[in-house]
Amino acid sequence: MSKALWLEKTDDGHKSRIGQISETDLPEGDVTVEVAYSTLNYKDALAICGKAPIVRSWPMVPGIDFAGTVKESRNDEWQPGDKVVLNGWGTGETRLGGMASLARVPGDWLVRLPDAYSLEDAMAIGTAGYTAMLAVMRLEEHGLKPEAGPVLVTGAMGGVGSVAILLLAARGFEVWALTGRPEEEEHLKSLGAAGVVPRDELSGKQKPLLKERWAGGVDAVGSHVLANLLASTRYNGTVAACGLAAGMDLPVTVAPFILRGITLAGVDSVYVPPLRRRAAWHRLGQELPPHRLHAISRTIGLDAVEDAAAELLAGKVKGRLVVEIGD
Numbered sequence: 026m027s028k029a030l031w032l033e034k035t036d037d038g039h040k041s042r043i044g045q046i047s048e049t050d051l052p053e054g055d056v057t058v059e060v061a062y063s064t065l066n067y068k069d070a071l072a073i074c075g076k077a078p079i080v081r082s083w084p085m086v087p088g089i090d091f092a093g094t095v096k097e098s099r100n101d102e103w104q105p106g107d108k109v110v111l112n113g114w115g116t117g118e119t120r121l122g123g124m125a126s127l128a129r130v131p132g133d134w135l136v137r138l139p140d141a142y143s144l145e146d147a148m149a150i151g152t153a154g155y156t157a158m159l160a161v162m163r164l165e166e167h168g169l170k171p172e173a174g175p176v177l178v179t180g181a182m183g184g185v186g187s188v189a190i191l192l193l194a195a196r197g198f199e200v201w202a203l204t205g206r207p208e209e210e211e212h213l214k215s216l217g218a219a220g221v222v223p224r225d226e227l228s229g230k231q232k233p234l235l236k237e238r239w240a241g242g243v244d245a246v247g248s249h250v251l252a253n254l255l256a257s258t259r260y261n262g263t264v265a266a267c268g269l270a271a272g273m274d275l276p277v278t279v280a281p282f283i284l285r286g287i288t289l290a291g292v293d294s295v296y297v298p299p300l301r302r303r304a305a306w307h308r309l310g311q312e313l314p315p316h317r318l319h320a321i322s323r324t325i326g327l328d329a330v331e332d333a334a335a336e337l338l339a340g341k342v343k344g345r346l347v348v349e350i351g352d
């Protein structure tokens with residue numbers, strides 16, 4: 026029998042329970058996957074804690090990503106035994122997600138597991154790390170090169186931030202880490218950060234323009250932090266925006282765009298076309314060796330997910346949380 030973490034609607038919100046899942050519960054799709062690992066992403070934590078209307082169909086299995094082995098396939102591209110990864114496409118939101126030992130999806134949503142990784146490694150990267158790679162690709166597409174100057178990664182201790190630091194440092198960028206946890210400076214430097222910027226420096230009310238400091242950045246937090254990062258980005262710089270950990274708002278003026286030619290590049294990971302997501306995972310496999318993931322991830326069981334979700338939203342989790350589905 027297969028198991029799942031279920032979220033069920035109640036009169037006063039919702040509750041979670043570990044229960045069973047069978048083939049008849051699964052949604053439409055031509056590939057059935059035996060899931061080994063999922064992860065706890067920020068969006069999963071919002072869903073599990075009921076802090077935002079992420080779940081749009083009940084009951085739901087959370088988990089916006091998974092890694093596993095193809096069990097059955099009616100899709101020519103996939104055979105039983107193939108190792109695969111899935112990110113997004115509404116899993117854990119509108120259709121049953123990765124925190125279950127069985128999942129079913131259309132085959133063109135799947136990405137082949139890069140040779141460099143185990144299934145657990147792939148989920149140590151998870152949607153946060155794959156989003157960090159999409160953000161780095163956006164910066165490069167706008168011409169950002171290491172010689173342009175230092176770059177800033179915000180939400181540095183989180184999943185997106187940690188992987189963004191690893192990727193940018195490996196490409197030769199001088200990366201600075203914006204964090205609310207300055208006591209973690211040594212850890213952030215071990216990932217490749219040149220130094221730490223205290224979160225408070227960019228959290229205040231924003232002026233239209235600040236001293237030019239950053240050639241670009243990856244922002245996982247939004248709100249005043251992103252506004253201040255844009256205001257302190259150098260002429261022609263690019264900032265990739267992918268998160269809202271500090272808030273959904275963006276109190277910015279047009280000054281950075283019309284006076285300094287700054288580009289604000291948006292990053293969505295959920296509906297990225299198959300070719301681009303395969304390119305992102307291929308590059309992860311080439312550029313991020315598995316041993317670098319150990320410092321930024323730990324693995325928990327399904328029974329620890331609910332408590333871990335609250336910790337994650339409180340900003341207390343370091344890096345990534347892999348969820349082992351287990352037998």
Ligand code: NDP
Pocket residue numbers: 066067068152153156179180181182183184185186203204205206224245246250266267268269270271272292293294295337338340342344
């Ligand atoms: P995490 O919870 O792992 O990390 C978020 C980090 O943001 C925290 O570790 C903390 O870093 C910082 N932070 C938390 N609260 C605040 C605050 N109030 N003000 C400023 N900084 C804060 O989440 P992820 O890294 O997985 O995700 C980051 C964001 O990216 C989320 O909003 C998530 O929804 C979004 N996301 C978007 C995707 C997309 O497709 N666009 C895909 C994946 C994620 P520190 O302690 O170092 O300051």
